[in-house]
Amino acid sequence: xxxxxxxxxxxxxxxxxxxxxxxxxxxxxxxxxxxxxxxxxxxxxxxxxxxxxxxxxxxxxxxxxxxxxxxxxxxxxxxxxxxxxxxxxxxxxxxxxxxxxxxxxxxxxxxxxxxxxxxxxxxxxxxxxxxxxxxxxxxxxxxxxxxxxxxxxxxxxxxxxxxxxxxxxxxxxxxxxxxxxxxxxxxxxxxxxxxxxxxxxxxxxxxxxxxxxxxxxxxxxxxxxxxxxxxxxxxxxxxxxxxxxxxxxxxxxxxxxxxxxxxxxxxxxxxxxxxxxxxxxxxxxxxxxxxxxxxxxxxxxxxxxxxxxxxxxxxxxxxxxxxxxxxxxxxxxxxxxxxxxxxxxxxxxxxxxxxxxxxxxxxxxxxxxxxxxxxxxxxxxxxxxxxxxxxxxxxxxxxxxxxxxxxxxxxxxxxxxxxxxxxxxxxxxxxxxxxxxxxxxxxxxxxxxxxxxx
Ligand code: HEM
Numbered sequence: 149x150x151x152x153x154x155x156x157x158x159x160x161x162x163x164x165x166x167x168x169x170x171x172x173x174x175x176x177x178x179x180x181x182x183x184x185x186x187x188x189x190x191x192x193x194x195x196x197x198x199x200x201x202x203x204x205x206x207x208x209x210x211x212x213x214x215x216x217x218x219x220x221x222x223x224x225x226x227x228x229x230x231x232x233x234x235x236x237x238x239x240x241x242x243x244x245x246x247x248x249x250x251x252x253x254x255x256x257x258x259x260x261x262x263x264x265x266x267x268x269x270x271x272x273x274x275x276x277x278x279x280x281x282x283x284x285x286x287x288x289x290x291x292x293x294x295x296x297x298x299x300x301x302x303x304x305x306x307x308x309x310x311x312x313x314x315x316x317x318x319x320x321x322x323x324x325x326x327x328x329x330x331x332x333x334x335x336x337x338x339x340x341x342x343x344x345x346x347x348x349x350x351x352x353x354x355x356x357x358x359x360x361x362x363x364x365x366x367x368x369x370x371x372x373x374x375x376x377x378x379x380x381x382x383x384x385x386x387x388x389x390x391x392x393x394x395x396x397x398x399x400x401x402x403x404x405x406x407x408x409x410x411x412x413x414x415x416x417x418x419x420x421x422x423x424x425x426x427x428x429x430x431x432x433x434x435x436x437x438x439x440x441x442x443x444x445x446x447x448x449x450x451x452x453x454x455x456x457x458x459x460x461x462x463x464x465x466x467x468x469x470x471x472x473x474x475x476x477x478x479x480x481x482x483x484x485x486x487x488x489x490x491x492x493x494x495x496x497x498x499x500x501x502x503x504x505x506x507x508x509x510x511x512x513x514x515x516x517x518x519x520x521x522x523x524x525x526x527x528x529x530x531x532x533x534x535x536x537x538x539x540x541x542x543x544x545x546x547x548x549x550x551x552x553x554x555x556x557x558x559x560x561x562x563x564x565x566x567x568x569x570x571x572x573x574x575x576x577x578x579x580x581x582x583x584x585x586x587x588x589x590x591x592x593x594x595x596x597x598x599x600x601x602x
Pocket of ligand 1: 235236237247297405406407409410411413414417467471472473476477536537538539540542543544545546547548550551552
């Protein structure tokens with residue numbers, strides 16, 4: 149049996165920065181190239197080495213075995229600076245309890261009510277659009293998803309400027325986590341503009357969220373619990389241990405975790421869906437027909453979702469083509485074996501939904517946008533079996549149904565009234581930042597009821 153030292157290294161590494169250059173310049177081409185070197189391939193991210201899993205089987209094996217392959221590696225080391233030990237970042241030993249305490253917040257029985265909040269905010273943001281206007285699509289989509297999360301989390305207790313602060317700080321902090329993954333820790337304390345912005349945004353974010361949590365605690369003590377996510381977290385008791393619920397610090401960690409995990413992921417999915425529709429007019433026309441038949445002139449509802457299979461297929465196909473989290477890490481907690489190789493304790497392992505979704509054996513013609521792959525009639529398929537956009541195993545995304553509901557409803561609501569077309573200055577090349585986002589996506593709005601023909 150070989151050791152990790154014998155695992156082939158991807159070409160193109162430079163001293164000090166490793167593969168940071170190809171990961172920045174052409175991240176997706178780089179990820180797609182890796183399976184050519186083996187089922188396990190070494191890359192270097194700044195000072196750290198990682199072994200990338202290049203098959204769906206190895207990816208599943210690592211995700212399911214979360215005791216041996218625990219949260220760790222460059223991303224999580226940096227993310228813990230911001231998220232503390234929330235459910236996304238905590239080690240295996242704390243995870244079961246945290247998951248039991250937080251999961252009820254995303255129970256499917258709440259989705260119908262949460263969907264009403266989602267629709268209110270999609271309508272509020274798109275009500276400001278005028279025919280022929282140019283919009284910054286990811287920014288507008290983030291307005292929707294951050295307001296939805298804030299409203300479902302804190303009900304109506306936050307002032308608009310507090311919501312704006314949280315949203316701005318999240319953007320700076322997320323980009324900072326990603327940038328700092330590639331840099332040695334000794335550079336953290338340098339008084340650079342980027343470091344100052346990051347620290348300022350991080351401490352304001354913690355402060356705002358902690359005050360919002362204690363404000364909500366006060367309101368709950370006075371008037372009893374509500375039905376928002378925070379009230380559910382507040383009243384959570386561990387059903388398996390007789391231990392207490394979440395402490396105030398843990399509550400703030402979870403609140404920041406939900407924002408970090410749920411805002412940009414859903415916003416970039418929506419932005420990519422709208423872009424892909426503008427490039428695939430046949431699919432766009434069929435979506436308009438579906439939405440017009442189901443929704444007509446009234447607002448879409450949660451009950452409409454099963455009647456919108458094409459909208460659902462478009463969202464899943466977007467997540468296949470552009471998974472918002474294209475690369476994630478784990479750490480081996482003991483010496484172990486993987487893919488015929490001895491993996492020593494402490495080794496960083498990386499899994500990549502993007503890489504797996506683009507293997508020709510997991511998806512025929514993987515670069516083609518084809519929502520029909522997800523039709524109910526298509527049945528089981530390699531695409532479905534190898535779909536990792538929400539991760540897998542015990543650490544699988546907790547907000548997957550919340551996120552899918554939100555994106556499908558927003559897409560249907562937008563498509564009922566608008567068509568979008570790329571505007572001058574658009575550069576849709578995918579950029580690997582905190583999520584996989586288009587570089588600059590500016591689009592013209594066209595009112596379907598009578599806008600200029602395009
Ligand atoms: C389209 C939208 C979304 C995508 C693509 C997505 C993707 C992911 C992925 C890949 C993971 C696993 C990370 C890992 O393996 O280390 C994850 C975990 C998580 N996500 Fe999502 N996510 C989305 C939306 C959301 C939303 C809306 C929320 C909450 C409001 C959320 C909350 C979480 C949480 C709490 C975890 C940690 C679960 C655990 O470790 O037990 N996500 N997400």
